[in-house]
Amino acid sequence: MPEIWELTATRIAAEVRARRISAVEVAQAHLARLDSVNPAINAVVQEFPEEALEAAREVDLALDRGDDVGPLCGVPVTIKVNVDQKGHATTNGLRLLADHVATEDSPVVSNIRKAGGIIIGRTNTPAFSLRWFTNNGLHGQTLNPRNRHITPGGSSGGAAAAVASGICAIGHGTDIAGSIRYPAYACGLHGLRPTVGRVPAYNASAPDRFIGAQLMAVSGPITRSIDDLDIALAAMSAPDPRDPWYVPEPQTKADFPKRAALAIAPDGMQVNDDVAEALQEAANRLRAAGWTVDEVACPPMRSAAAINACLWMAEMQFGATDMLAREADADAQFAFAQMSEDAGEVGFVSLMEALQARAALVRDWQVFLNDYPVLLCPISGELPFDQQRDVQSEAAFARVFEAQLTQRALPAIGMPGLAVATGETNGRPLGVQLIGPRYREDILLAAGRDIEAAGSPVAVATPA
Secondary structure (H helix, E strand, O other), X not given: OOOHHHOOHHHHHHHHHOOOOOHHHHHHHHHHHHHHHXXXXXXXXXXXXXXXXXXXXXXXXXXXXXXXOOOXXXXXXXXXXXXXXXXXXXXXXXXXXXXXXXXXXXXXXHHHHHOOOEEEEEEOOXXXXXXXXXXXXXXXXXXXXXXXXXXXXXXXXXXXXHHHOOOOOEEEEEEOOOOOHHHHHHOOOEEEEOOOOOOOOOXXXXXXXXHHHHHHOEEEXXXXXXXXXXXXXXXXXXXXXXXXXXXXXXXXXXOOOOEEEEOOOHHHOOOOHHHHHHHHHHHHHHHHOOOEEEEOOOOOOHHHHHHHHHHHHHHHHHHOHHHHXXXXXXXXXXXXXXXXXXXOOOOHHHHHHXXXXXXXXXXXXXXXXXXXXXXXXXXXXXXXXXOOHHHOOHHHHHHHHHHXXXXXXXXXXXXXXXXXXXXXXXXEEEEXXXXXXXXXXXXXXXXXXXXXXXXXXXXXXXXX
C-alpha cells in the first residue's frame, strides 16, 4: 500500500469513512510529511499541529456516533494565507499584516470544516497575491517540489507545492488572474477555478473588496486527481449567507453534448511547441473517449484580458497604493508598476467603459460555449518559468505577461476554468486548460477525467 500521504483525497475519505484508518492517523502522517519536506520548499508558513489533530479526533468521534461527516471525511487540507481562518493571521504575504489575526472563519474555511476536512496548515502567497511567482518579505520564497529552479506558480504557489509534495491532499487557492490554474500547471497538478458565486467568499478581517474582485476573484481547489477536485468543490461550495454573490446552483446538471473546441493559439498568442503538442495530445485523448473536437477560433481573449487589467488595477490603484509603498516589497512594486503601465491610469470613464464592454464579451462567450461546452486551450504559452523570471527586467515581465494571456482573460468573463496536468518535458510539467459555461464545472470535470484517464496518475514529489 502507498504511504498515507501519497493517497488521493477521495481514497482517504473512503478509507476513513470505512474505518480502515482513522482520521488521526491520516493527520499524523501528513503532519510528519510536512515536518519532513516543508523545510526544503517553504510551502506551509503557518503550522498548528495540535489544532489539526484535535479536528481529526472530532472526525473519528463523529464516525463513532454514526454521523455523516461529509465529503472530505478526514482529508488533510491547506488554506492560503489570504483568507480568514479563526485564530490565525490573514497576512496575504505582507509584513504589515503579520499580526492581522482573524476572529472568524471565511465561508470556504467553514465549509471545509463542516465537510470533515482537516486543516493542517496555511500556505504561502506572494505579497498582495500579485504575481505568478511566490516570494515575499514576510514568509520568504516557496520552491517547486518537482524542480526547485522553476516557479511553483502564484499566487497560490504554496498551496500547489504542498499538494505536489504530499503535505496535503487538497490545497485551497484563490484566482483573479490565474492564481489557481497556473500553480497547478507549474507543479504538475489539477486546479479548478469555479464560476464566480459558486464558492462563497468573505473576509471579516478586511473591508469588502471593490467591483473588480467582486466580479472576478474566486476560491477553488488544487489536487492530484480530478475526482478530488469534485469532492473539494462539493465541500467548498456549500451555502453561506455572508456572500451576496453566492449562487445556489447544483453541482451536476443536465447531460451535455461531448463537443469541444480546440484553440492552440487564441488571439494569436505565441505558444511554445511543447505546449502546442500537449494540446493536440489532449484533443486526441478526448476524441478517443468519444468527444468531437474541432479546431476553431474562440471569442476574444485580449479584450477580456484588457478588461481584467482595468478592473483589477482600478482596485489596486484606488485601495492599495499606500500599502504597496509602506510594505516596500520590491517584487510586488515592480510587478504593480508593469501591470499599471499595461492598464493605464484607470478612471471613472475607463472603468464604466470596461464594465459595458464586458457585457458584450460575456454574451459572445456564452453563445460560443453553448455550441462548444468545452474549450481546450493553453494554460500558459510557455512551460513553467524559471524562479523570479518576471522581475528580472521589463522585457522579462512583458514575456511572462504575454504568455499568461488566457490566465488573465478568463476571470473577466466569469466562466469556470480547469487546469489538467498531462505530463512533463525536460523536468517541467505540462498541462492544458479547459473552459466551460457558467456553473457547468461538471462538464469540465468530465472532460478532465477523460484526459486524465489516458495518461499517468499524478505522483507525489519529494524535493531534492
